[in-house]
Structures are given as structure tokens and as C-alpha cells.
Amino acid sequence: MGPLATLLLALISVCSFTHAAAVDSFSIASHRDYADSNNLPRKRQSGSVPSELGKTLYWFANFSVGDADSVRLLIDTGSTDLLMNEGVYKPSKNQKPYKGHKNFTITYEGVSRGGFGFETLNGTTMTDTVSAGGLTVKHQAMGSLTDYKYYNTPPKPYAMQGDGIIGFAGARSSSFTPGANSWFWNLCKNKAISQCKLGLLFGTSGKGQTVLGKRATHHLKNPLTTVPDLENTYIVRGDITLNNHIVLRSQYLILDSGTDNIQAPLPAAHRLFSLLNLHPHTASGANPVHPHHPVRELTAFFPCSRPPVLGFSFPPHAELKPGQKARVFNVLPEAWGVYPHGEDNCTSILGGTNALDGLLGRGTGAWLVGQSFFQGHYVEFDLEGGTIGFGDLVDPGMEGCA
Numbered sequence: 001m002g003p004l005a006t007l008l009l010a011l012i013s014v015c016s017f018t019h020a021a022a023v024d025s026f027s028i029a030s031h032r033d034y035a036d037s038n039n040l041p042r043k044r045q046s047g048s049v050p051s052e053l054g055k056t057l058y059w060f061a062n063f064s065v066g067d068a069d070s071v072r073l074l075i076d077t078g079s080t081d082l083l084m085n086e087g088v089y090k091p092s093k094n095q096k097p098y099k100g101h102k103n104f105t106i107t108y109e110g111v112s113r114g115g116f117g118f119e120t121l122n123g124t125t126m127t128d129t130v131s132a133g134g135l136t137v138k139h140q141a142m143g144s145l146t147d148y149k150y151y152n153t154p155p156k157p158y159a160m161q162g163d164g165i166i167g168f169a170g171a172r173s174s175s176f177t178p179g180a181n182s183w184f185w186n187l188c189k190n191k192a193i194s195q196c197k198l199g200l201l202f203g204t205s206g207k208g209q210t211v212l213g214k215r216a217t218h219h220l221k222n223p224l225t226t227v228p229d230l231e232n233t234y235i236v237r238g239d240i241t242l243n244n245h246i247v248l249r250s251q252y253l254i255l256d257s258g259t260d261n262i263q264a265p266l267p268a269a270h271r272l273f274s275l276l277n278l279h280p281h282t283a284s285g286a287n288p289v290h291p292h293h294p295v296r297e298l299t300a301f302f303p304c305s306r307p308p309v310l311g312f313s314f315p316p317h318a319e320l321k322p323g324q325k326a327r328v329f330n331v332l333p334e335a336w337g338v339y340p341h342g343e344d345n346c347t348s349i350l351g352g353t354n355a356l357d358g359l360l361g362r363g364t365g366a367w368l369v370g371q372s373f374f375q376g377h378y379v380e381f382d383l384e385g386g387t388i389g390f391g392d393l394v395d396p397g398m399e400g401c402a
Contacts, residue, residue, distance in 0.1 A: 046213030047133030076258030079167035098125035106175035115261030117153035141180030152285035196383035203398025204334040224389030265365030269352025298352030307336035
């Protein structure tokens, strides 16, 4: 899921997760670190946490937050902060006031089950112990919600299902003042994990594994294809393919495990729907972040029995080195048929929006690549290497994950 004023990023390692959306600030910088390094494990290690895809199409995992155990949090690489729903958080003896503003406000885009819509959340900040997979940050910045409001969503929005959300991005995408690092970044900065790697292994069966601190090579069918991560913002460049042929070159792709669908800039979406012979439908609504810039969204329908073959090719053709070949990673067929309407009619998980226009600079459109792409693939975020790697899973379903 993604905050339009801050992007939430998240992940860990085990066998079961769920997901979220994107923000309007993607330049991640190293700001003040609120983790207490003296309370982190002295032995550098890796961690694993079970994850699974819920009916809302978000990936969830269990954490301990303060004195609340088995807290089910939405895993989001599109944002930074850990936010708990009202009434869920139980302070521990380690709770401390946040060294900054007591209150926060954040707006997310992509909060409905279909992947669009907005929500604005308000709450209070503090620090407390957060643990999962044997990894602990004693004074992790976090927030407890007090109220929220939805925009352009059906009567039953889905974004804050479970007990809350945990982001995995850096401080510049934080909604707190001053910005705080995510749980993952704190573990990395304090050298509590052997390698600053986050691997997402989301299966098409709804089971998955998130690996923190190492690469789970036994799940990899082939070596990773790596591309530069633009300033550690979880943004890469790649080509867009249909039926394994490039149709759009050098597109900016925001990798957001917290978004349900795949959102393209409106011109790109129009072109792809035209090439697929799909007839798009346009909707419009309010933009809570930029009120004078109404949001336009593009959707389409396709035969459920014949899903499109949409893919992402890395590295982009323009960046290939002599002798290097690109690899295409297609959205798997199982990820397409999640919005059926009967009579072989499904809503496309590919949509278009102008909500991200100008996010990466004037005139530059950006894609929001959600969990429907992650399914069946190995996606690794390497902070130290400054890369994001893509690979195929030995078992795309990850059905062996408990």
C-alpha cells in the first residue's frame, strides 16, 4: 500500500504473508535512528516469519508489538511506518515517547480491494519493542490510530484489515515528524542481520515466505537478475512486455507489495488495453492530497479463461551491456482471475491512474507494481548492494510453506 505523502515499505522471512500500496515521496534518506542498538541481538543473523495472502488480497504476518503478541500486520514495501489499528496496541515497560511530534497524519493510495481509492489516517506516536522471526528492535517508532477517512472507495474498504500495517522503507518515506526508519532498516543499520537483504517469496497458492538477512537460494529456480534500485527507494526501470514482446521501454516501476493491482500511467494503460483489444472504463474522484488534481482511473474486463500475458523485462533494453540478455517475468495466470463476475468475465488487475503523475519529476509517469506481480517470483531488496533482484521460484505456489 502506498502513502501519497510517504511510501510504506515492509518485509520479513517465514512461510506466510499479505500486502498493501504507494506514497508521494520516494527519495529515501538516512535520518535519525531511533533503534536502541544495545538492545538488539549481538549475533548477526537472519530471520523468518510466516506470511499468507488474505481474502482482501493483502499479505499479512504475525509480529509482537509492545505487550501485544501475534499481531497480524499488513506487509508493505510501499511505506515505512508501523501503524496499529485503534485498540490493538498494548504498551510494554519499554514504551517511550517519540522524540518528535506526538501526532501524525498519512494518506495512502490503493486501499480498496480493486487497488484504487484513498484513505487518510490520524494517530499518536511512540516507541516500543517490535519482534518477529527472532529479530527485535526495542525502541521502534510506531503509531496508534485514532481516526480515519476513506475516499473513492466502495462501502467496505480493505486497507486496514487485520491489526495494522508495517512498512519497510526508509525514514524519508515516514509519516512521522521527524521521519523514522522502518523496523527492517533499523535492523540493518544496527547490523542485527547478516546481510541487508529482504526477500519476498509470495506463492500463487496464497502461502509465502519472507526472508530477512540472507538469500533463500533453495527456493530459487535460477540466479537472480539484478537491476539498480534508484537511491534505495524500491524503484527500478524496466521494459513492459505483452506476449513476451517489448511494447513500452524504460518505464519507472515502484515495487509495492502492499498494492493489490498493477497501476500504469494513463497513457500507458490506454495503449496496453488497445493492444489487448480490451475496452477501458474511466472513473474519476476526489484527490485528498492534491484537491485541484482530480483522480482519473482506468479499468477493463477480459475473459477469465484467457488472461493477458503481461510481463516486465529486466534490465531494460536501453541499459543492456554487450553480451547481456534481458529476462522477462510475466504475471502468472493464477494472479489474474481474482475479480470474476460470471460468464467468463473478470476485471483486469492492470489498471491506469493519474494519481502518481509527477511523482518522480515533472512529466515522468510511474507504475505501481503490486503483489499480483510478486506472486510466483522471488523479489529481493538489497540495501547494501543498492539493487533489486528478480527470479523464479522452484515452487511458484509455495505450497510447502506452513
